[in-house]
């Protein structure tokens with residue numbers, strides 16, 4: 001995996017899912033990828049850049065016919081759909097739909113040969129009709145989908161990362177439903193399952209939180225946070241680094 005990604009591991013109930021984010025905040029809106037680890041440690045992913053996971057897309061409508069907007073390379077739902085329009089396929093009845101990333105990857109790896117029939121010089125255009133259709137499909141929040149899948153997969157909790165006290169309950173999950181084209185915005189801005197960190201992290205609280213329980217955490221862990229802060233000040237004191245200025249800072253940090 002490339003190194004310019006920042007990984008935030010989130011334990012959720014019986015499993016693990018992780019959010020993969022571009023380091024630079026301004027670009028992160030285009031770089032959201034989520035993974036969960038089901039049985040046999042095979043990582044399933046929902047990516048908003050690659051073709052869309054079809055189990056996620058059909059979650060609300062099992063009757064949805066995928067045939068017309070399925071990527072012919074990965075068999076998932078085509079994202080940024082392209083249509084192959086080479087002369088060789090003139091007699092083809094149905095449109096030849098491929099996801100944008102899948103097609104680019106294939107062409108790079110095969111010297112520009114067409115993925116259908118492997119003839120030279122693949123000719124393609126943006127699949128506007130397919131894109132418009134897929135953009136409008138209504139789905140549930142992908143983090144919510146994954147937390148449900150993770151629970152189903154019943155993965156053993158891994159050692160190492162502590163879940164916030166009491167653990168996030170499924171009933172607090174994200175109930176957002178919306179169009180696929182709205183999802184990036186939702187994950188960045190309004191998702192209740194967006195991972196967040198305790199503001200006492202630098203003083204030693206390593207609990208991983210979600211948007212929905214961050215405030216409750218601050219209230220229920222007040223005593224522990226105070227102890228962490230006092231221990232921190234104690235260390236500063238031993239190193240003779242305490243002055244009036246940083247005492248005021250700590251006071252404000254705790255109470256404001």
Ligand SMILES: [Zn+2]
Nearest residue numbers: 051071099102
């Ligand atoms: Zn694909």
Ligand SMILES: [Zn+2]
Nearest residue numbers: 084086114122
């Ligand atoms: Zn072709």
Ligand SMILES: [Zn+2]
Nearest residue numbers: 141174191192
């Ligand atoms: Zn959400």
Ligand SMILES: [Zn+2]
Nearest residue numbers: 198200205207
């Ligand atoms: Zn905390």
